Amino acid sequence: MVADWVRCAGCAGLVYGKRFTRCAHVCPDCGRHGPLTARQRLDQLLDPGTAEPLQAVRTVEDPLRFTDTRPYPDRLAEARAATGLEEAVVCVRGRIEDRPVVVAAMDFRFLGGSLGCAVGELITEAARTSLRHRVPLLLVTASGGARMQEGVLSLLQMAKTAQALAALDAAGVLTVSLVTDPTYGGVAASFATLTDVIIAEPGARLGFAGPRVIEQTTRQRLPEGFQTAEFLLENGMVDTIVPRPGLRSALGRLLGLGRPAPSPGSGADPAGADPAGADPAGEPLRPGAADVLLRNPEELAERDPWEAVRLARHPGRPTAADHIGHLLDDFLPLHGDRLAGDCPAVIGGPGRLNGTPVMVIGTHKGGPTLAERQAHSFGMATPSGYRKAGRLMRLAAKLGLPVITLVDTPGAHPGTDAERGGQALAIAENLRLMSGLPVPIVAVVTGEGGSGGALALAVADRVLISEGGVYSVISPEGCAAILWKSPEAAPAAAEALRMDPRELLRLGVVDGVVAEPPDGAHSDHAKAAALLGDALTAVLGELVPWDPDRLRQERVRRFQRIGVATGSAGAAVATPAADRSGADRSGADPHDGDAGADDGRGA
Structure with missing residues (x-):
């Protein structure tokens, strides 16, 4: 049920609930991107009626018999009842602008989107499905890190998911991350940052250690905007920032650039060029x-x-x-x-x-x-x-x-x-x-x-x-x-x-x-x-x-x-036109050539 009015967590302004929904939970006044559930994310990105859930996988539920102030099974049961989900990620096959894709969308509401055995196995199964059908994999991340209640087993899911993405690299299958706020810890240090292309929503935070941990450890105040998408773009960590209304279009264009899967019995080599000389889209290139x-x-x-x-x-x-x-x-x-x-x-x-x-x-x-x-x-x-x-x-x-x-x-x-x-x-x-x-x-x-x-x-x-x-x-x-x-x-x-x-x-x-x-x-x-x-x-x-x-x-x-x-x-018959010695002569002025030894040998 949509509330009549929603208060923006960014500017504290009131937004009419139905308008907030139409804007995909983006504040029309300040542009702050509010959180989406995994189901809302899939509804926003996928072509209507194309989502097909991947088969559930069984994993150990409480490997450590962990209890803090409450037993771990009780926390799982509460998260399932509150979210209607079995785990912190939902994996489906579908289409974006009629391009086939496998999507794994995380949900922060489920124990902070934490990475445990089940999440690691679901991400890995999504990668296996992507590999089996040779269609791109899209990972929508939202996580506070590894799941402490599963101890070192949760830590090892980082290696497991990294191996799954490595298999897609070897097979030439496109992988894309959509980083949403927040993405931290073991998720950030594994599959979220190992994809071919990393897209971030405006303001999304990504990092290994959270800002509170960093400040407590270093006893230094962090700069404004630290670990945000804008900070990460400036420092070379993400490819682009795309506001939520433009995501479907951007992803559709990107998914269309992946190498298509060969049709059964075609004999085409998916790793090489088409023997007839056609381009990857099937249109002949002009000769001459x-x-x-x-x-x-x-x-x-x-x-x-x-x-x-x-x-x-x-x-x-x-x-x-x-x-x-x-x-x-x-x-x-x-x-x-x-x-x-x-x-x-x-x-x-x-x-x-x-x-x-x-x-x-x-x-x-x-x-x-x-x-x-x-x-x-x-x-x-x-x-x-x-x-x-x-x-x-x-x-x-x-x-x-x-x-x-x-x-x-x-x-x-x-x-x-x-x-x-x-x-x-x-x-x-x-x-x-x-x-x-x-x-x-x-x-x-x-x-x-x-x-x-x-x-x-x-x-x-x-x-x-x-x-x-x-x-x-x-x-x-x-x-x-x-x-x-x-x-x-x-x-x-x-x-x-x-x-x-x-x-x-x-x-x-x-x-x-x-x-x-x-x-x-x-x-x-x-x-x-x-x-x-x-x-x-x-x-x-x-x-x-x-x-x-x-x-x-x-x-x-x-x-x-x-x-x-x-x-x-x-x-x-010819002489090289570029410096093979490694010395660059550009100098402070782009054209003054002031650099290196002036021993008469040139570059």
């Missing part, structure tokens, strides 16, 4: 990259090298966000490295390119104003940015999604915090990861491709460059300062570095050049994106039919050939 890419250096007009650099840096050029906005449908931006932070210079997430599910990752310089560019560190990624990119690439590999990277950066971030965070290692790990990724990778240098910071997103099956882009081991200013001993020699350095598309194509560093509008990409973002989209679609059409072994082998061969001398005269 030769028609939309410039592959002959003579097709490109000669351009003054320094003017090419200036064009690549034009503040009006479309950013990664601009291209994504024009090219992708159903794009869901994902955030954070799940370790330390969310670098604003790297953006990415899944979406659809002409109906084809893809993972897009880009270095993002920000908008045309100085303030916007400063907010995104001029596209210079920190270690958390490269680790975020690596996480999204691993997710793409799990789901069988082609990877597209959009590179526009002066170089990796050169600050002390970046070095302290392991900048060189973060770049090196991406080079190794991309070399062995089992899905197609297409990298496009859309503006500046600077040093190891660019290469960390450009170990690809096909490396393209926009007609107005440049790609080099170091900025012309940095090269001039080191070798010419004068920054005024930057134009001469630009010519010597052979960093424009015509020379890069001639050297074999790039596989093709993406045409731009006659006055440059900055003059017409929509047209520039359309040309880029045609090139990407065509190149993916070439690569998607390749099996993972061929992709990896050809990718390695592509880079092994660069710089190798051939022929009787021993002439080098």
Whole structure:
């Protein structure tokens, strides 16, 4: 029965009960998300009439014969009578926006949503069902932690559920967490944070130790908003925050990106590409990259090298966000490295390119104003940015999604915090990861491709460059300062570095050049994106039919050939365009190149 009036626990305002119900228990005045029961959560998320309960599993009820102020069986009986539930989680099969899914929804009313043997087994059974039917698993979490009345047996449920999610990882089945308030302790430290994508409701709290325990232990007052969804997003722990009214739509888009289960007797390999070359959605990719890419250096007009650099840096050029906005449908931006932070210079997430599910990752310089560019560190990624990119690439590999990277950066971030965070290692790990990724990778240098910071997103099956882009081991200013001993020699350095598309194509560093509008990409973002989209679609059409072994082998061969001398005269057929020493030359100014040893050897 709905109360006539409900007092919001956030703003203390009174809300008409029926209105509060229509708003899914979200206060219309302050936006506070009130608690939902497991049944209410399922009703909100699932398509009507699609919920099918999973078969109940039997577990030990009172393994320790535990009694505190009351016997544990009495507490269980009281919780069952109060909630109408057998346990603190309800598991069903159903559909969200007609996408099949297995859902395990926790209910905080049942002994604080605590994790005991029964909850652990139910979560594990939900994962087994997801694996058996090869449909995504959605975990809706609300818990105070492990159930003390079941002692160490409750603790071991953390390992049991983690193993169940590991099996889904190995099988390439999408897993998603929806974190609701609160999610603490053993649940937070196991299945809630082990999923591919973590979505949080606004204000939801997530952590291992609760704030009261932390304050009592450390005797320090916690900062405002500590452990809330907003705090977690800023610190790279969750992918996105979605208000309750938008959850069904966001989840529907996300569930549609998972690899579909093969039909019985189809013979399709669920871990590999479709042998016919169709995309994962079943729509054929358009062939003919030769028609939309410039592959002959003579097709490109000669351009003054320094003017090419200036064009690549034009503040009006479309950013990664601009291209994504024009090219992708159903794009869901994902955030954070799940370790330390969310670098604003790297953006990415899944979406659809002409109906084809893809993972897009880009270095993002920000908008045309100085303030916007400063907010995104001029596209210079920190270690958390490269680790975020690596996480999204691993997710793409799990789901069988082609990877597209959009590179526009002066170089990796050169600050002390970046070095302290392991900048060189973060770049090196991406080079190794991309070399062995089992899905197609297409990298496009859309503006500046600077040093190891660019290469960390450009170990690809096909490396393209926009007609107005440049790609080099170091900025012309940095090269001039080191070798010419004068920054005024930057134009001469630009010519010597052979960093424009015509020379890069001639050297074999790039596989093709993406045409731009006659006055440059900055003059017409929509047209520039359309040309880029045609090139990407065509190149993916070439690569998607390749099996993972061929992709990896050809990718390695592509880079092994660069710089190798051939022929009787021993002439080098190509030279590397990116720094393989690990030194980054970006400097405090994105273009001054002030870094490293100035011993005349360059990068």
